Amino acid sequence: MSRTATSASPVAFADAGLVPVGALAGVGPSLAAKLEKIGIRHVQDLWFHLPLRYEDRTRLTTIADLRVGESAQVLGTVDAVERGFRYRPQLRVVLVDESNATLTLRFFHFNRAQAGQFAVGARVLCFGEVRHGQHGPEIVHPEYRIVHGDASIAPEERLTPVYPTTEGLGQKRIAGVDERALARLPGDAELELIPMEARADTDLAPLRASLLTLHRPPPDADVAALLAGTHPAQRRLAFEELLAHHLGLKQLRERVRRHRALPMSGRGELADRLVASLPFALTNAQRRVSDEIRADLAKAAPMLRLVQGDVGSGKTVVAALAAAIAIEAGAQVALVAPTELLAEQHLATLRAWFTALGIEPVWLAGKVTGRAREAALAAVASGAPLVVGTHALMQEGVAFANLGLAIVDEQHRFGVHQRLSLRDKGREGDQVPHQLVLTATPIPRTLAMAAYADLDVSVVDELPPGRTPVRTVAISSARRGEVIERVREACAQGRQAYWVCTLIEESEQLEAQAAQVAWQELTTALPGLSIGLVHGRLKAKEKQAAMDAFKGGDTRVLVATTVIEVGVDVPNASLMIVENAERLGLAQLHQLRGRVGRGAQASSCVLLYQPPLSAMARARLEVLRETNDGFRIAEKDLELRGPGEVLGTRQTGAVEFRVADLVRDAALLPVVHDVGERLRAHHADAARRIVARWVGGSARYAGA
Ligand code: ADP
């Protein structure tokens, strides 16, 4: 990511904060190395290394007042102690307090001495997140101490900040370093980077006081506001963070726009032939988006376009038409998908469409090795017009002769970085490829503005004709038998079904095991039906064979993990069962549901859940029952869960804010936009320094 490091790294200016952290007392090379891991190099970075959240140990909560999902501090007396070995060793301690309610503390890791501390009658002060237990509220692995005699249990004066950290760097240690860094915090005159003129009509709190409030909330601070993230100090920093993000994306876009790209303005004959060969007519939306893309491609400036469209809206054809235009112009096209399975599907589709036009796509995925890989690399290097693959395409050692268009499918799985790295594959002098990004995750407008400020957006807002809406029901796993019966009936009527296994832990291995178990169960329960199995642990060939058998109708039921989430297309499948649906995000469930409802017959989706459902989980499943509209679902998801989950940042690291929250702070966005534009027009240096402060050495916007 260091290609244009000089233009992207923070400019050297004489800031008090740009002193290396090593200058602080007690920060030696080993601590400095740990800090570096979380992006902290300079003293300034510590000032802006803000708490993720706060823990409230300033008061006691009675057990009767505990609320599930919230963290609380409780003082109680041990009423019962129980050691069990049901699945693994565990220790249960039941506390009771003056509210006469009981709270269970549960430990899975403990030693004998620890267990011995909890004698009936002992007083325990504990803190932790309250969960819904078998016998009322419970806390798993609380922080605790035994309170001896009348020892004081004076609550703490301030909220306890919880900082983002890394292995081997505890909260106390990082708070200590922060304390020393804060001692060097300069006055507002030096700290404030947004010129008065640009923020005159905003009501932003002063920066210095805001930073101090966030790092060390004073005892009289508005605790509720701080916990909710709505304190003026938080708003002040959220504002600046959003501003930095906005400016960063704009800089990125400007840098890209300064490059040139190959203008592709042929007669469009190849694209016309492709359209003529399709067994269907394009929808109006497909035609409109194709025209937008075509206009972009004709320019000598690189296209940067995001195509959004609900599952099944037909984005692949749109991408193929773009590819045809680029190929006609003599350029190479790369199409990248996030999973091997999806890439293989694209390969099959494009092969069917393009072979008829005399173009044979080249296949390049991580699992292509040895001779096959050498052959593929050679073909790519000598100018093969169409290359399809996974992120393997972005790796070192893959050299294109003349990459003119990079198409990335299901962008939410990739970060901005990867987007850039593929583009750099095609860089020649100051010429870069055009970029087309496809996503089925409909992103609400506010989010799209913030997350993709560097892209233009087209929307395929129409489904091909003849689709029947999918009927969705949520059913408790206690009624699993009935659901299996439904699968049997559907298959008896000549239809096919998916059975998707999901797990809470993101372990491919455990998920594969769960699928294996479900496969066994269904095979036993449905004798005479041939049942396929596909999961991430299978070899590419095995996966493909399982998919082909299902597509060809040889297997009637396909037990799968979420590897089938995106892109799989089997029109005869009309029943989708999702296990543990309550654990998945709405967007992901909507994606899965999109695998059915592709043929003429009525389709249904059964969301199996483990009772009891939390109120939140119930609300979420309800959204899916109510609507088939991906945009509405995304907006609901955003409301219910927040942007990190909606954009899938856990996988991508795409947008991670320290204080800002796009939903909570949505009202700030227009102001951010105004101030940002003012800075860009009149205070370029301040703009650069704000980006450097928040993005610092991180390469998020670098390399453009
Ligand atoms: P997605 O937008 O989810 O990637 P696909 O491109 O996979 O959707 O298209 C879904 C299915 O719809 C495919 O089987 C495709 O051939 C079909 N399809 C695409 N466009 C049309 C159309 N205009 N009319 C009928 N079927 C279409």
Ligand code: MG
């Ligand atoms: Mg697709």
